[in-house]
Amino acid sequence: MDLQEKLEILANSAKYDASCASSGSNRAGRGTGAAHQSGVCHSWTADGRCVSLLKILMTNECVYDCAYCVNRRSNDSRRASLTPDEIAGLTFEFYKRNYIEGLFLSSGITVSPDRTMELMLEAVRKLRNVFHFNGYVHMKVIPGADQALIDQAGLWADRVSVNIELPSDKSLQLLAPGKTKDTVLRPMHRLAQKIAAHKDERRSIKSSPAYAPAGQSTQLIIGATPETDREIIKLSEALYSKMSLKRVYFSAFIPVMKDNRLPALREPPLLREHRLYQADWLLRFYGFTADELLDESHPALDLNFDPKTVWALNNLDKFPLEVNKASYQEILRVPGVGVTSAQRIIRARRAGPLALEDLKKLGVVMKRAMYFVTAGGKYGGVKKETEEAIKVKLLEHKNPNGQLNLFSEKELVKEGLEATVTGQL
């Protein structure tokens, strides 16, 4: 089998992993390559997802038989493997032509978790020590591998990750026999401890080696199992606070495999994935908690409105907000205001009071924000603001031809789906 064929098989098997970030590290040094703190996207594939890393599996052979996975043992597919030398060489050739920021290395389980982890480590070690490569490396950690091997991953990689994939133990039991919540969470917990310990050490001893400087991430598959948005967002929140994860990725379930344990979806739940990313953003950058966004009586995110708008409509007593007086944290909660425009509001009002016309110039999306703000006491929204009245207005903006509730792919793009799926943070 030639290199091109192997690459095709192994890129094809790796592409369902949503993680694309090359951010969070500023590795540099002698040799070739460096990492860029904010990450760099190099291209975008036909599905609009960014390419920043050579994302491949080392092998797509696997001893496991997970129902959702294209690489499952019982799937009759072509199998291929790359040697550590091939992986390091290919990464270097791509890197020096500036195709990529670095390597994303994952793998099926060949022979045993230990053996798989050893080979992956060898590939990355070669890249670092033989090619003197300082670019970005994201390494998957193989659940079940020996702790000493897992510990090494963070010494060579910028980011490490263990995918949870299925958001509950019950679903794991059903779809991923051979994996349990514990086998996934144990290495994740271990890595979190190592990262924290190294960070601590580097505070006092600057020369001590970096350990996964870009932190740890994970991925959840959306729509293969019955977990609610609330369960998923609560889980993400816990992962951010208890495991200090940098990112939780969501991957809309794509039925690549036929299996009677899996739902028959006509198309991947992209809109739901999009809403989950929006909610995730609200947790990480907007100071929201999961409980504020969803409760037991409303466990699903609204597909018609973004989660911040839904929260605002449920909390109309807090609005309209006077932008010349409100705190940064309050302004962040206004629909149509992002982190950048909130910062601009705070800055611009230092120089003088803001009028409604000014807000648009600061980047505020007024067609959403107008119902929730006043500037110098002036209000531009509907007169007697009720939840229903605002909803109708907002939907009119979305569907000028009057069709309510119809959501199209086009709308998704307009809303800025790109920001959530390619977000580099």
Next chain:
Amino acid sequence: MRTYLYAGTFESFLTALSLALERPEECAIAREGGAAAEGGLFSEFIQAGADPARAAGMRDLFERQGSAESWQHARFAFLSEAAGCEDAVLAYARLIKERGPAADDLLADDRVKKVHGLARSVGGEAHMFKGFVRFKELADKTLYARIEPDHNVLPLLTGHFRARLGSFNWIIHDARRGRAALYCGGRLIYAPITQEKALEFDGKEAAVQALWRHFFKTAAIKERTNPRLQRQNVPLKYRANLTEFE
């Protein structure tokens, strides 16, 4: 109205800016040979020349009287090469003289918004090209990349590639402006450049490109196909020089 003409370099622009700022009445700055340098009946044109002391004085103005970011805004806005960017920087500089560091807080003021907007556009394109530069290995092992950015972002890219590919020799050729950054033996120079004969590539080059194109095609998920989103992220105008779209 009086118009100061500059030769196209940043130093000559700053010289013109310094001269214009000294005059209380309204005046303009235009690039020699550009459309704005065409005379009307009542215009008066003055060659600004290039005076290093005046240029340094302008840098001082932005750095000392402006906020921590004013100098970068002015520099990036100039690199935008957008029509009217010179006069926008002039108005911005006048505002800084008047308001000091607080000028950059006037985000809803059109003078500030204009320069900040141009600077953001240049910074954004420079960041994109950190990803979009595509090197090809020549027979003598030099890495060669051709770019055609809207703005003059080449000066903002060299530091990035120097840090990454410092052990290689490389050329980034801005074909739109006929200029190149040449990095050879650890030294960096900018020079006007024209391509006279076809490039000779390294023997392995075609095979590596084929591998990359193959990888790129494979990495897309069929069920998520979204050409509109792809176009938004990789505008068609940039694709001519991207190996994966060749």
